[in-house]
Amino acid sequence: MSLNYAIIGAGMMGQEHIRNVGLLPGASVSAIVEPNDEMAANATQLAVELGMPAPKRVQTVSDLVSANNVDAIVVVSPNDTHFGMMQELLHTNFPILLEKPTSTDVDQAWKLSNQASDRSAPVWVAMEYRYMPPVTRLIEEVRRGTVGDTKMLSIVEHRFPFLPKIDKWNRFSARTGGTMVEKCCHFFDLMRLITGSEPTRIFGSGGQDVNHLDETHDGDRADILDNALVIVDFENGVRASLDLCMFAEGSYWQEQVSVVGDAGKVEAFVPGPSRFWPGGGERASEVVISPRADKAPTREEVHVDGNLLAAGDHHGGTYFQHLKFQQLVTTGKGTPEVTLADGAKAVEMGAAAERSIRTGELVKF
Numbered sequence: 267m268s269l270n271y272a273i274i275g276a277g278m279m280g281q282e283h284i285r286n287v288g289l290l291p292g293a294s295v296s297a298i299v300e301p302n303d304e305m306a307a308n309a310t311q312l313a314v315e316l317g318m319p320a321p322k323r324v325q326t327v328s329d330l331v332s333a334n335n336v337d338a339i340v341v342v343s344p345n346d347t348h349f350g351m352m353q354e355l356l357h358t359n360f361p362i363l364l365e366k367p368t369s370t371d372v373d374q375a376w377k378l379s380n381q382a383s384d385r386s387a388p389v390w391v392a393m394e395y396r397y398m399p400p401v402t403r404l405i406e407e408v409r410r411g412t413v414g415d416t417k418m419l420s421i422v423e424h425r426f427p428f429l430p431k432i433d434k435w436n437r438f439s440a441r442t443g444g445t446m447v448e449k450c451c452h453f454f455d456l457m458r459l460i461t462g463s464e465p466t467r468i469f470g471s472g473g474q475d476v477n478h479l480d481e482t483h484d485g486d487r488a489d490i491l492d493n494a495l496v497i498v499d500f501e502n503g504v505r506a507s508l509d510l511c512m513f514a515e516g517s518y519w520q521e522q523v524s525v526v527g528d529a530g531k532v533e534a535f536v537p538g539p540s541r542f543w544p545g546g547g548e549r550a551s552e553v554v555i556s557p558r559a560d561k562a563p564t565r566e567e568v569h570v571d572g573n574l575l576a577a578g579d580h581h582g583g584t585y586f587q588h589l590k591f592q593q594l595v596t597t598g599k600g601t602p603e604v605t606l607a608d609g610a611k612a613v614e615m616g617a618a619a620e621r622s623i624r625t626g627e628l629v630k631f
């Protein structure tokens with residue numbers, strides 16, 4: 267069965283979705299909703315270059331309902347538009363892939379989850395980091411029992427600063443939900459997935475120390491955290507930490523995930539987007555397994571097809587997520603792997619970290 271996608275918000279990430287839809291079997295982008303003329307033109311040209319018929323540019327979400335060539339919707343507009351957009355979309359029968367964070371506000375995120383509970387068409391929250399091949403490998407090893415009982419989890423992301431965005435929406439916490447929600451909801455989601463447990467308390471320390479200090483927009487100064495350390499305790503006793511630095515684009519590894527249990531350790535090392543690295547070629551990711559018993563760590567390279575790496579900034583994660591979403595929609599079998607409740611919990615943890623950083627308090631759940 268062929269599948270026609272509508273993209274709502276065809277900016278940087280929307281175009282990553284278009285490139286990845288272009289790699290899926292029997293899939294095409296048939297419509298876009300994009301208020302910015304330049305982005306709409308770029309997205310249309312991209313789709314055509316990928317061999318798709320030119321997608322129709324429609325003005326509103328309700329135009330998508332009357333369009334007869336849309337089978338599924340990908341929401342990729344700025345964070346503060348997601349809730350309002352979903353108020354309209356939840357009344358339709360379209361399967362939806364909704365970019366994280368589901369909302370900038372915790373109550374709204376949970377409201378979405380409740381509103382969708384009796385909806386028959388699926389809503390899948392896009393969490394690309396789950397689907398990066400080295401991270402998937404790490405999770406498989408943890409599930410297989412390689413580390414024994416998980417006790418500690420550490421996630422490090424040392425990367426480039428936030429990129430320029432249309433209307434500078436990502437420079438302001440009011441529009442993003444704050445860095446801990448906007449960017450780090452991915453990592454809080456990974457923490458829940460890897461530990462299989464729920465948080466009991468969060469403490470964070472962070473600041474805006476290097477990036478965007480002189481940036482203003484309509485007289486308002488950018489107020490985005492660019493570094494933080496966050497500690498999370500989980501119900502099952504696992505301790506997790508996040509170390510985020512957004513002025514570290516010289517680092518060889520962008521993400522480092524480490525899980526330690528009573529029997530050993532497994533680590534995943536993921537390089538940043540190839541387009542930002544000299545030469546622009548593939549840098550393989552790595553998974554290292556270090557059992558306690560024999561003190562003989564094994565290191566393996568995880569290779570990702572160059573076409574998948576070139577299609578986005580998420581080490582192939584966007585493609586593998588799309589494959590699963592497509593399978594769910596075309597077969598009608600199964601349920602979304604990342605639900606609106608997962609999305610809401612990730613927003614809630616991000617908001618708790620943001621609050622802890624700003625007030626100094628320990629936030630309990």
Ligand SMILES: NC(=O)c1ccc[n+]([C@@H]2O[C@H](COP(=O)([O-])OP(=O)(O)OC[C@H]3O[C@@H](n4cnc5c(N)ncnc54)[C@H](O)[C@@H]3O)[C@@H](O)[C@H]2O)c1
Pocket residue numbers: 274275276277278279280299300301302305342343344345347365366367392393394431432448580
């Ligand atoms: N999962 C990830 O790893 C990841 C990575 C990047 C971005 N994102 C998410 O994707 C979304 C978009 O981010 P981006 O980096 O592409 O930003 P962007 O600014 O590059 O693109 C957003 C686009 O949405 C358009 N837009 C604004 N208001 C709209 C509306 N009401 N309806 C339709 N389109 C509208 C803008 O004109 C712009 O072209 C955000 O929610 C962001 O958090 C996720």
